[in-house]
Amino acid sequence: MSRKADHFVLRVDPILCDGFGHCHELAPELVQVDEWGYPIIHEDPTPTSDVSLLKSARLAVRGCPRQALRIERTNGPA
Amino acid sequence: MTIDALPRVMSGASGRPLTLREHEVTFGTSTVGGALAGELEASGLMGRGGAGFATSKKVELLRHQRGHHKVVVVNAMEGEPVGHKDRSLLSSNPHLVLDGAQNVANLIGARRVAVCVSRKDSAIVNHVQRALHERERRGTGPEFILHTPPWRYVAGEESALVHWLNDNETMPQYRPQRPNVLHVGRAPALVVNAETCAHVGLINRFGALWFRELGTPASPGSTLVSVSGAVHRPTVLEVALGTPLRSILRAAGADPDPLALLTGGYGGAWISGEHLDVAYCNEDLRSLGATVGAGILVVIPRGACGLAETHRVVKWMANESSRQCGPCAFGLPALAEDLRTLLHDARDPHGVLVRLKERCEVIQGRGACRHPDGVVRLVDSALRVFHGHIDEHANGLPCPALTMARRWVAVPALEHESDLVWE
Numbered sequence: 001m002s003r004k005a006d007h008f009v010l011r012v013d014p015i016l017c018d019g020f021g022h023c024h025e026l027a028p029e030l031v032q033v034d035e036w037g038y039p040i041i042h043e044d045p046t047p048t049s050d051v052s053l054l055k056s057a058r059l060a061v062r063g064c065p066r067q068a069l070r071i072e073r074t075n076g077p078a
Numbered sequence: 079m080t081i082d083a084l085p086r087v088m089s090g091a092s093g094r095p096l097t098l099r100e101h102e103v104t105f106g107t108s109t110v111g112g113a114l115a116g117e118l119e120a121s122g123l124m125g126r127g128g129a130g131f132a133t134s135k136k137v138e139l140l141r142h143q144r145g146h147h148k149v150v151v152v153n154a155m156e157g158e159p160v161g162h163k164d165r166s167l168l169s170s171n172p173h174l175v176l177d178g179a180q181n182v183a184n185l186i187g188a189r190r191v192a193v194c195v196s197r198k199d200s201a202i203v204n205h206v207q208r209a210l211h212e213r214e215r216r217g218t219g220p221e222f223i224l225h226t227p228p229w230r231y232v233a234g235e236e237s238a239l240v241h242w243l244n245d246n247e248t249m250p251q252y253r254p255q256r257p258n259v260l261h262v263g264r265a266p267a268l269v270v271n272a273e274t275c276a277h278v279g280l281i282n283r284f285g286a287l288w289f290r291e292l293g294t295p296a297s298p299g300s301t302l303v304s305v306s307g308a309v310h311r312p313t314v315l316e317v318a319l320g321t322p323l324r325s326i327l328r329a330a331g332a333d334p335d336p337l338a339l340l341t342g343g344y345g346g347a348w349i350s351g352e353h354l355d356v357a358y359c360n361e362d363l364r365s366l367g368a369t370v371g372a373g374i375l376v377v378i379p380r381g382a383c384g385l386a387e388t389h390r391v392v393k394w395m396a397n398e399s400s401r402q403c404g405p406c407a408f409g410l411p412a413l414a415e416d417l418r419t420l421l422h423d424a425r426d427p428h429g430v431l432v433r434l435k436e437r438c439e440v441i442q443g444r445g446a447c448r449h450p451d452g453v454v455r456l457v458d459s460a461l462r463v464f465h466g467h468i469d470e471h472a473n474g475l476p477c478p479a480l481t482m483a484r485r486w487v488a489v490p491a492l493e494h495e496s497d498l499v500w501e
Contacts (some may be wrong), residue, residue: 014403015252015446032438035412038404073253 005073010057014038016068026063027056038044040043084292085316086300087276096207098212100262103171104262110285114185115141118278120286120296126163127153127234128343128372129273130297130360133278139257140186140268147189147265150220151243152179153204154195154272155234157226158343159394159490161374164272166201166314168195171276172209176222178275181282183220186268191222194239196229231344231398235447236260236269237401249400250447271371273302273373275498286402292318297359301370306488307377309339317358319370324354329340332377338384338463340365340487344391345452347459348384367459378486383479384464386458387487389417394489404449409441413457420471421480425474435461 010030012023014069019037023030030053032040046053061069090096090104091303091338110117140148152175154164167175180189193210195202203226210222227233236494240260242248253260260267270278271458277299281289297319303326306312310331318324327334336351347368349356356362360369378387396410416434420427438454445451455473461468 011254013252013254014405014444015249017404019404030466034409035437036404036408038441038444040407040444060351 147379178279197226294320340376
C-alpha cells in the first residue's frame with residue numbers, strides 16, 4: 001500500500017562526491033564520515049516532522065560543493 | 079528436431095566457429111509455436127552474466143518502454159580474467175548468440191543490436207565480424223553493430239558498457255532509481271549477456287518445456303562453467319544447473335580433494351573444499367554465501383595459501399577500480415594493504431583483522447556499481463573459509479605455501495603498479 005511520503009533520506013551520488021566533508025559538518029546527525037573522508041549516510045528514513053533534522057539535511061544539500069546530495073522522500077518504515 | 083541433453087549451447091563445437099549454414103543444420107531453423115515472451119517467462123531463464131536476474135522480467139521492462147529506437151546490447155566483454163565462457167561460445171557458436179539477440183530485439187521492438195566484444199580478444203572480434211557479414215548477406219533482421227571497448231574489469235558492467243556506447247568511456251554510472259532503464263542516446267537499452275542470448279536462441283527454437291528438462295525448478299537449464307586453478311587444463315564445460323560440484327570437478331579433471339573453490343568470479347566467494355556435494359545452483363550455493371555468478375570455478379589444492387590468493391585478487395581488483403567513488407578508490411587498496419600486512423609482516427595481526435572487518439562493513443554498498451561489494455564479499459568469505467589458516471598467519475607461524483612459486487588463481491599482471499593509490 002502506498003502511503004503518504006512523510007519520511008526522507010539523504011542520498012549521495014558517490015561518483016560526484018569528492019569527500020569535502022561539508023555534509024558532515026552541516027548535518028552531523030545524519031552523516032558520518034569514514035576514514036577517507038567520504039560520507040556514510042544514515043540509511044533509515046527520518047520523519048519529515050523532525051524539523052531540525054530536515055533543516056540540517058537541507059543545509060547539507062545546499063552546502064555540498066559538488067552538489068552530490070539530495071533529499072529523497074520515502075514512505076516510513078513499514 | 080531438438081538437441082538431446084548436453085551440450086546445448088555448445089553443441090556442434092568443433093574448435094572453430096560454425097558458419098551460418100552449419101549453424102542452421104545443427105540447430106534447425108524452425109521456431110517454437112507459442113509467443114517467445116510467454117516461453118521466456120515459462121522457461122525461468124536467469125541471466126548468465128553474474129547477477130542472475132530473470133531475463134523475462136528484464137525483457138518485459140524494456141518491452142513496455144516507449145519509442146521505436148530501442149537497442150539490444152550483447153555483453154561479451156568477459157571482464158573476469160578467470161572466465162572464458164563467452165569467448166568459447168563466440169568462437170564456436172557465434173550465430174546462436176546472434177540469433178538470441180535478434181529474438182530479444184524482435185521481442186522488445188529494437189532495431190539495433192550492439193555486440194560488445196573486448197578489443198583484447200582479436201580472434202573473437204574476427205569471429206563475430208565474420209558471422210555478422212554472413213548474416214548481412216541474408217539481409218534480414220535488425221541492424222547489427224560490433225563494438226570493441228577496451229578490456230577492463232568494470233567495462234563489462236552494464237552501465238559502463240552503455241557509457242561506452244554513448245561517450246567512449248567505460249566507467250560505471252550512478253543509477254539511483256530501481257528498476258532502472260539504461261539509455262543509448264535516447265534509446266532505451268537492454269543489456270544481455272552473450273550466454274543468455276544463446277539460451278534465448280534455443281528457447282525460441284525448442285520451447286520452455288525443453289529448456290526445463292535440465293536444471294532445478296528454481297534455476298532451470300544448463301550453464302557454462304569456466305574451471306581453472308588446480309585442474310589438468312583450464313576448461314569451459316556446459317553443465318546442468320544443480321549438478322553437484324564434485325561431478326563438475328571430475329569432468330574438468332580437477333583436484334578431487336581441494337582446499338577451497340572460488341565461485342562466481344573475482345567478486346564472488348570462496349567455499350570450503352568440504353562442500354563438494356553442494357549442487358551448483360544459486361539456491362544451494364547461497365547457503366554458503368556464494369552464487370553461480372559469472373560461471374567461474376577456481377580450484378585451489380591443499381597446501382595452497384587461501385590468504386595469499388585472496389590478497390593477489392584483491393590487489394588486482396583494487397587497481398581495476400575506476401576510482402570514481404571514494405569508498406572503492408580508497409577502500410579497496412586499504413583492504414589489499416590489510417591482507418598484505420596479515421600475510422607478511424603482522425606486527426599487530428589481531429588489530430589488523432579487526433580493522434579489515436570494520437573496513438569491509440564500511441565499504442559495503444557505497445559505490446555506484448557493485449565492484450566494491452564484490453571485493454568485500456570475497457574478503458568476507460576468505461575470512462570465513464580460511465580462518466584457521468589466517469590465525470596461523472596471525473600467530474606468526476610459517477606458511478609453507480608462500481615459499482612455493484606456484485600460484486593457483488590466475489591474476490593478470492598489474493599494469494600500473496606505481497599508480498596504485500595507497501593510503
